[in-house]
Amino acid sequence: MNTEKSKSLFEEAKKIIPGGVNSPVRAFKSVGGNPIFVQRGSGSKFYDVDGNEYIDYIGSWGPHLFGHNPSFIKKALLNAIENGTSFGAPTEIEVQMAKLITELVPSVEMVRMVNSGTEATMSAVRAARGFTGKEKIIKFEGCYHGHGDFFLIKAGSGALTFGVPTSPGVTKGNAADTLIADFNNIESVKKLIQANKNEIAAVIIEPVVGNMGTVRSNDSFIKELREICSNENIVLIFDEVMTGFRLAKGGAQEILGITPDLTTFGKIIGGGLPVGAYGGKKEIMEMVSPSGPVYQAGTLSGNPLAMNAGLAALNQIKNHPEIYTQLEEKGKYLEDGIKSGIKSIGKNYQLNRVGSMMTLFFTEEPVVDYNSAVKSDTKLFAKYFHEMLNQGIYFPPAQFEAMFISTEHTKEDLDKTIEVNLKALKSL
Structure with a gap:
């Protein structure tokens, strides 16, 4: 995946904006590499300045319940x-x-x-x-x-x-x-x-x-x-x-x-x-x-x-109160698919989900508080994140953040995410 324009913009940004970003997690420091600079969004996807398409699971960190630019x-x-x-x-x-x-x-x-x-x-x-x-x-x-x-x-x-x-x-x-x-x-x-x-x-x-x-x-x-x-x-x-x-x-x-x-x-x-x-x-x-x-x-x-x-x-x-039933169904479908991938590689990584929010923790202990969350393998998460990103799936660039599903995520989006997740897990 070509991201040369994003890399160039980040180098320019670091000269005039602290860390090159206006909110720290965007800098990819916890996962390594260079951040993606987004140009536009529509529905469940956004597109970077190099023309790459991503299925987006941060939704501007939560606001986009109805996807991008409804x-x-x-x-x-x-x-x-x-x-x-x-x-x-x-x-x-x-x-x-x-x-x-x-x-x-x-x-x-x-x-x-x-x-x-x-x-x-x-x-x-x-x-x-x-x-x-x-x-x-x-x-x-x-x-x-x-x-x-x-x-x-x-x-x-x-x-x-x-x-x-x-x-x-x-x-x-x-x-x-x-x-x-x-x-x-x-x-x-x-x-x-x-x-x-x-x-x-x-x-x-x-x-x-x-x-x-x-x-x-x-x-x-x-x-x-x-x-x-x-x-x-x-x-x-x-x-x-x-x-x-x-x-x-x-x-x-x-x-x-x-x-x-x-x-x-x-x-x-x-x-x-x-x-x-x-x-x-x-x-x-x-x-x-x-x-x-x-x-x-x-x-x-x-x-x-x-x-x-x-x-x-x-x-x-x-x-449209029915959207919450739809979001629960989408969330459950994605949860089941990701868990199936985890099971297939013989691991018991923890996936916590409530409705349209979820997080995959790279730890095999239940995550119920801060002390159990920080037992996650952040280096392993970083590798997983980049494997997903390189296949066009944009998860939060930090282990300790939630991902968000919107009403615009289609079954095709979810199926692709589940498929890429399995490949990413196997590559670890």
Whole structure:
């Protein structure tokens, strides 16, 4: 496969953009080689600047539930552009968007639009702190909530030690307010709460994780977490930036049967444009300015392009609920095909799937949390990734990421992926 133009562009980019990319995982550092520069996308596929075709399983890291460049979103954008791109003043489309989100996700009584998932999670934590009057938060090792300072914290040396910064520029003060629990381990949560009695404002969690690979919350764990937060006056925040409207109409919370206090959104609610939102209980959201004292603002929040594209996507979901049955069928078909390939080579690599999200882990132990995920053989994954890529299958260029299926992936796409997967596994 000829990728000379991509290689040339990457060399040029590295001179003027840090690492040559505007988001780190795109640089292929964890798998080696040079990134593919994409020129255009349509349906289940995209095409690079050298003219190569790929069946795409990242879908812009989740937003493209309906594949690349669907006609109804393109039409919504073209209509919006005719009226103007941004006003910095309220528009009717923002009200329509808020109404539809609150209709589709029952736990959300009020919602505030922002411009990214990171903004959404930062703002949700601030609202929780303002509402409770407490400062500390609990997050889970392996869950990613954007690049806000108090999220870029890794676990300390033991269950009761403070977390430490994972990035230069994050202060020890921020780290001191962030406590790290083990995913799917309720005892680790209880210990932190007991050691920091009446100091914890919020627990934030990806109810179905996508950022250490796809890992689902254990039913008993997430149920008890909800009960503990209610009993301790702690705001439970579901980070559904990735899972919101992807796993179900009501997101992961619908599948799990758990009602959070606040939820963060992104990706699908922008129809492929930069967007974020946070919402939940009215009494918490009314703490947000100008209703209350918790300040949060954004010049481009609720801009008409993102709102029109997002509204088109959510209306498609509302009017066609059968898409989730279709996505489950596609996901199961691909899962079975990949697992068959794994079995045929005498291995027991782990494939975790929830709906249209899945991850193949190169470990033979069940992956249920961060510690089990990192046992994966990342060098083996890198070889596998490039074998797939060279045959026109674009999987996430990192072991600890989720792949996404869209409504546009055909049986032919899935069959080709299964066939190439078998060849790639045998080549290892």
